[in-house]
Amino acid sequence: MKAAKSKSKDFLLAVEGLTVSFDGFKAVDDLSFYLDPNEIRVIIGPNGAGKTTVLDLICGKTRATSGSIRFQGRELTKMKEHQIVHSGVGRKFQTPSVFEDLTVFENLEVSYPQGHSVMGALAFKRDLAVVEEIEAVARTIFLEDMLEQPASLLSHGQKQWLEIGMLLIQKPKLIMLDEPVAGMSVVERKKTAELLKVITHEHTVLVIEHDMQFVGDIADRVTVMHQGKVLSEGSIEHVKSDPKVIEVYLGH
Numbered sequence: 001m002k003a004a005k006s007k008s009k010d011f012l013l014a015v016e017g018l019t020v021s022f023d024g025f026k027a028v029d030d031l032s033f034y035l036d037p038n039e040i041r042v043i044i045g046p047n048g049a050g051k052t053t054v055l056d057l058i059c060g061k062t063r064a065t066s067g068s069i070r071f072q073g074r075e076l077t078k079m080k081e082h083q084i085v086h087s088g089v090g091r092k093f094q095t096p097s098v099f100e101d102l103t104v105f106e107n108l109e110v111s112y113p114q115g116h117s118v119m120g121a122l123a124f125k126r127d128l129a130v131v132e133e134i135e136a137v138a139r140t141i142f143l144e145d146m147l148e149q150p151a152s153l154l155s156h157g158q159k160q161w162l163e164i165g166m167l168l169i170q171k172p173k174l175i176m177l178d179e180p181v182a183g184m185s186v187v188e189r190k191k192t193a194e195l196l197k198v199i200t201h202e203h204t205v206l207v208i209e210h211d212m213q214f215v216g217d218i219a220d221r222v223t224v225m226h227q228g229k230v231l232s233e234g235s236i237e238h239v240k241s242d243p244k245v246i247e248v249y250l251g252h
């Protein structure tokens with residue numbers, strides 16, 4: 001008979017007992033949660049709950065005071081930021097930071113690992129495989145017809161998608177997004193939901209979001225944070241009907 005597989009080994013990310021204190025104030029306080037491969041998890045919660053700090057801790061921008069973050073079996077709390085990126089964790093911040101003067105194609109190209117620089121002498125010798133990958137990513141982010149446009153001409157929403165594309169081309173296993181639909185139109189929000197669903201074939205996605213409609217559209221599971229801790233966790237229906245969540249967050 002086949003031995004039962006240890007469940008803990010199957011998690012893509014296991015956050016356990018994670019704590020960070022800023023001058024004695026615990027922004028994240030004994031937090032534990034677990035991500036399955038290829039799920040979309042959304043973290044919600046009131047302002048100051050510690051959501052952004054959790055992403056900062058996972059990507060190594062902030063050092064944990066205690067606790068553990070295991071990603072594909074590797075402990076991230078001891079690693080430097082660039083090592084965490086190399087291990088397969090990608091993060092997009094709230095404000096888009098694309099290169100305005102470069103085209104969509106060039107923005108994706110400079111993000112391609114192994115530095116296929118547009119400025120470099122080898123620029124004319126673009127590898128066909130790289131071009132194909134850039135085109136595939138551009139299709140995923142709805143910008144296949146805009147490859148030669150300078151990023152400065154894109155709408156705010158298109159810039160957000162381009163930045164997601166710049167992450168996708170690096171093939172991180174875990175993609176973390178901080179309020180990806182902030183400032184987007186309703187149509188752009190719907191398309192972003194489609195985009196995130198498509199990318200879970202290859203990636204696991206951890207999102208911070210306030211827009212509950214969008215959360216409902218994308219989340220496999222929702223983790224509700226309050227005062228640095230998990231207040232509630234489960235399906236969108238579960239957390240929406242949890243009296244604790246209504247009291248501290250949804251009821252406001």
Ligand SMILES: Nc1ncnc2c1ncn2[C@@H]1O[C@H](COP(=O)(O)OP(=O)(O)OP(=O)(O)O)[C@@H](O)[C@H]1O
Binds near residue numbers: 022047050051
């Ligand atoms: N580097 C820091 N030094 C001191 N305090 C900090 C630091 N980073 C975050 N905090 C504090 O930790 C708490 C949690 O902040 P965080 O930004 O993680 O909350 P959040 O849930 O992302 O809130 P929002 O929804 O407003 O973005 C806040 O009280 C914040 O002021």
